[in-house]
Amino acid sequence: MIQTEQIVEYVRTAAADVFSTMLGMEIESSPGYLDKTDPAVSDGVLAFIGLAGPWAGAGAISCTANFACQICAALLMTESRAVNEEVLDAVGEVTNMIIGNFKTLAEQHLGPLGLSIPTVIYGHNFTSRSTGHNDWIVLPFHCQGEAIEIRVCLAPAKDTKHAGNAHMISSLA
C-alpha cells in the first residue's frame, strides 16, 4: 500500500531532483489537490507515461509551449523558438526521468512496477481522458515565472478479464 502523502512527497522529490540535476533549474512547489477531471490543454504540451504492474496508473506533466522550449534548451542545449520534435522529445525525456524516479521510490511500497514509453501531445485545444482510475493527484509547480503541473494516478490493477479474452485464447490453443 502507498498513501497519498507518500505519492505527493515522492513526486516532489523526483521533480525537484530532475529539474535541479538535469536542467539546472529550481522549481517551487504549490499545495497539491485531488482532481476527478482530466488534464485539458488550451495551448501547450502534455506528456504521459504509463505505470503498470500490481498497481497501474499514469503520470502526466503539462506546461506551456514556451516552457517546453525552455526545458529543451536546458536539457539539450539547443534553442527552439517553437515546439518541434526535439522539444517534444525533451519533454518526454524529462517526464520519463521524473516518473521513473517516482516509480523507484514507490516500488519500496508496491514492489516492482513497469514504465511504458512516454507520449507527448501538442496542440492548441485538446482534452484528455484517462479511464479506470481513481482521482488524479495534482501537484502544481512554478519555475522561472511559468506554471508546470505534474499529475499521478495509481491504483491496484484490476484483474482484467475481458469477454473476448477467454474465447480468443481458447481459439488459438
Added chain:
Amino acid sequence: MIQTEQIVEYVRTAAADVFSTMLGMEIESSPGYLDKTDPAVSDGVLAFIGLAGPWAGAGAISCTANFACQICAALLMTESRAVNEEVLDAVGEVTNMIIGNFKTLAEQHLGPLGLSIPTVIYGHNFTSRSTGHNDWIVLPFHCQGEAIEIRVCLAPAKDTKHAGNAHMISSLA
C-alpha cells in the same frame, strides 16, 4: 523475443475478436506497415495505453470523431452525436480490451507484461510523439466505411539509470 509478424497477427486477432464479440462489428484488415512518425490527428480521437515490463511500449488506436460515437453506441447502447466523456471512455475501454488481449498473446513470448490505464485525446489538430521506441507497427482497419488505425510499438526495456536517481535514493536512505 517476438517477431513483427507475430505482433501483427496478435493485434489483428485481438482487434477482430473485440470488435466482433464486444461491439457486434466486423472489421476488415488492410496491409500493415512500419512507421517512424507518430500519429497526428486532424479531427478525431486518439487513445493510448502503455505496455511495461521486460519489454516496454505502447498501443494506440485512432479513429474519426464520428466512428468514436459509433463505438460508444455499440458498447454502451447510448447514442452520442458529439464526442463527450462517455464516448472517450468507450474508446478507452475498447483500447484497453484490444491491447489487453494482445498483451495476453504476446506474454507467451515475452513473459508477464503490465498494462497502464488508457488515455484518450480528443481535439481538432494535435500531434503526438512517443520517445525511446523503435518503429510503430501500423495496422489499418476498415469498418462500416470508416478507417481505424491501430499502432503498437514494443521493444526490450532500457535499464533506465538516470543521473538524478542514485543521488535521490541515497539522499532518502
